Amino acid sequence: xxxxxxxxxxxxxxxxxxxxxxxxxxxxxxxxxxxxxxxxxxxxxxxxxxxxxxxxxxxxxxxxxxxxxxxxxxxxxxxxxxxxxxxxxxxxxxxxxxxxxxxxxxxxxxxxxxxxxxxxxxxxxxxxxxxxxxxxxxxxxxxxxxxxxxxxxxxxxxxxxxxxxxxxxxxxxxxxxxxxxxxxxxxxxxxxxxxxxxxxxxxxxxxxxxxxxxxxxxxxxxxxxxxxxxxxxxxxxxxxxxxxxxxxxxxxxxxxxxxxxxxxxxxxxxxxxxxxxxxxxxxx
Numbered sequence: 001x002x003x004x005x006x007x008x009x010x011x012x013x014x015x016x017x018x019x020x021x022x023x024x025x026x027x028x029x030x031x032x033x034x035x036x037x038x039x040x041x042x043x044x045x046x047x048x049x050x051x052x053x054x055x056x057x058x059x060x061x062x063x064x065x066x067x068x069x070x071x072x073x074x075x076x077x078x079x080x081x082x083x084x085x086x087x088x089x090x091x092x093x094x095x096x097x098x099x100x101x102x103x104x105x106x107x108x109x110x111x112x113x114x115x116x117x118x119x120x121x122x123x124x125x126x127x128x129x130x131x132x133x134x135x136x137x138x139x140x141x142x143x144x145x146x147x148x149x150x151x152x153x154x155x156x157x158x159x160x161x162x163x164x165x166x167x168x169x170x171x172x173x174x175x176x177x178x179x180x181x182x183x184x185x186x187x188x189x190x191x192x193x194x195x196x197x198x199x200x201x202x203x204x205x206x207x208x209x210x211x212x213x214x215x216x217x218x219x220x221x222x223x224x225x226x227x228x229x230x231x232x233x234x235x236x237x238x239x240x241x242x243x244x245x246x247x248x249x250x251x252x253x254x255x256x257x258x259x260x261x262x263x264x265x266x267x268x269x270x271x272x273x274x275x276x277x278x279x280x281x282x283x284x
Contacts, residue, residue: 014040014044014048015048015051015052017038018034018058019052019058021034022058022068023068028065028066028067029065030064031045049066052069053069057071057072082108082117086106086117088248088251089209089220092247092248093106093118093120094120095244096120096241097121097122099240100222100237101122101123102122102222102224102229103122103127103128103224104221104222105130106118106119106220107143107144107220108147108217109147110135112138112162112163113137113138113144114136114141114144115134116131116135116136117133119131124224126225126227126228127224128199128223128224137166139163139172140166140168140173140197141197141198141204141206142191142204142205142219142221143192143219143220144219145194146186146191146216146219147219148160148183148186149183149184149186149192150215150216151216160176160179160180163176168197169196169197169198169199171196172197191206191207192205192206192207193205193206193234194223196226201227202224202225203224203226203229204222204224205221205229206220207221207241207242207244208245209245209248209249209252210245210249210254211253212252212253212254214254217252220241220244220245221241222240222241
C-alpha cells in the first residue's frame with residue numbers, strides 16, 4: 001500500500017508556527033521574541049504578523065506585543081462545538097444506523113457547503129462513498145436543504161444570491177424559484193429529501209438538529225442506493241430521522257416540545273402527513 005502523501009507548504013507552516021508559539025506563551029510576545037523563538041528572519045516574520053493581524057488571528061497591543069486574536073477564539077469555539085455535537089449525537093446516529101442498515105451522516109454548514117462531521121457506514125455490501133470532512137452543495141442535497149431552509153430570512157437570501165445552481169443530474173433543482181419552493185416545503189414538513197439530485201442512483205432523507213438557541217445547528221441524514229431507498233421506504237424513514245433529530249436537539253439543550261421540534265421554528269397552519277408530503281414531492 002503506498003504511503004500517505006504529504007504536502008509541506010513552507011509559508012503556511014511558518015504562519016502556524018507563529019500561532020503555536022503564542023498559544024503556548026504565558027504572556028504576549030514582541031516581534032523580537034517571536035523572531036528569536038521561530039528562527040525566522042525579521043523581515044519574513046513581519047510579513048506573517050501583518051497578514052495574521054489583518055485576518056484577525058493576531059492582535060497587536062499598544063506596547064507592540066502580540067496576542068492571539070478573536071479569529072482564533074472563533075475557531076476554537078467552533079471546534080469545541082463540533083466536537084460536542086459529534087459526541088452527543090453519536091449514540092443516536094448508531095441507533096439510526098442499526099435500525100436502518102443505511103449510511104448515516106451528521107453535517108454542519110460551512111459557507112455554501114454542508115460538511116460531514118460524522119458518518120456511520122451501512123453494513124450492506126452495496127453502499128455509498130463519502131468521507132468526514134467532505135463538503136456537498138446546499139441546493140441539491142437533503143442535508144444542505146435542511147441547513148438552508150431554517151436560516152434567518154436575511155441570511156438565507158444572501159446565500160441564495162451567491163449560489164451557482166449547478167446541475168449534477170437531470171433531477172437537480174433548475175432555478176432559484178424552484179429551490180425556494182423546496183425550502184418552504186422543508187420548513188412546512190420538517191424534513192428534506194434528495195431524490196438522485198446530487199448523485200445518480202443515490203437517495204437521501206434529512207432532518208434538522210436544533211441547538212439551545214433554537215437555531216438549526218446541524219442536519220442528519222439517512223442515505224442509500226435508490227434500489228433500496230424506494231419511495232415507500234423513504235416514507236417509513238421520515239419518523240425515524242425526525243425522532244433522532246428531536247432527541248439530539250434535546251441533548252444540545254433545545255427546550256421546545258417534541259411536536260414543535262419536528263418543524264421548529266417555522267410553523268404551518270396546514271400540517272400534512274410525511275407520506276402525503278413525500279408523494280407530492282415525487283409527483284412535482
